[in-house]
Amino acid sequence: MSLRSRITGTGMCVPDRVVTNADLVEMMDTTDEWIQQRTGIRERRWVEDGQKPSDLAFGATRAALENADLEISDIDCILLSTLSGEHDFPGTSFFLHEKIDAGDIPCIDLRAQCSGFLFGLQMADALVVSGRHRRVLVLGCEVHSTGLDKTTAGRDVSVIFGDGAGAVILEGTDAADGPGLLEVRVHSEGKHARRLWTEAPSSAAPVRLTHEMIDDRRIYPFMDGRFVFKHAVTRMPEVLLETLNAASVKLDEVDLFLFHQANLRINEFVAQKLEIPESKLVNNIQRLGNCSAAALPILLDEAAREGRLEAGQLVSLTAFGSGFTWGSAILRWG
């Protein structure tokens, strides 16, 4: 009997601390107008001192388990995507594992940046469909705020990013024509890795972390914004259509489109290019900023809780990010 994987629970967790554009004006030379005009962002959430990535992942996991009416003992494997690991090693998933008391089930961190959740979803799907694991917890989790240059020198990057975690539970179902994941496609292009990256600390250097790296600000993310923008608005429509085509779904059959929340202008551009009506889009970047790997599971959870998703509807998720990486998924909700 062939299995299909299906999302049976979603959850999210963002810090309580709201950081508005006006708060950023106190830290650097920027304006609310510049930020809103270029990115659509009004505010984001940043962690309080001492709040860790695994705390956010824990909150999202608990919410997803509750939503699915499951216990942690019902989960067989944890895949956590992040670009802002709690420590150099081991991965954030291990600190989550400890917090949720996950026994000895396997966990692993995936590093595919803003497309990380879709990479995780594809791998979880393969694990479930092959029968290797019955239920996989898939997370995106980021604490960007502790790694940003919050001075004017880092303003092009630091105004964009927010902290948060999102989680889904993926489970096998034998109803081949029922709700579930229809297709996930992901891609990478390493030749653009340095267009959006944080160079240090680096194991490629004779010493991983030096005072010089800190003084040169190589410990902060660098982004070639226009280059990233151009690639995002090309790759996102491309992979979205590739995925729909592979699943034999027509663009106008899709009920809801969830795009990675990197920049509202990117999403408007993509929607316009594909002639997607505004009524089929949801965005939360205005409130949460760019939470990288956490953005899509958070958006999915919000859409589900706000009643934007009805059983049987077709939902498309698409992302682009550092690496470069990009991907898309199509699923039938329910």
Ligand code: COA
């Ligand atoms: N506040 C005020 N001014 C700022 C600023 C800020 N936060 N950040 C940059 N500027 C200034 C620049 O210094 C520059 O000034 P200059 O013209 O005097 O040199 C000017 O604004 C324009 O900068 P530029 O970088 O060319 O802006 P842009 O129109 O390309 O917009 C981004 C910048 C980052 C919003 C845009 O490039 C973008 O969204 N790129 C994609 C980002 C993305 O998606 N990243 C994540 C992918 S996962």
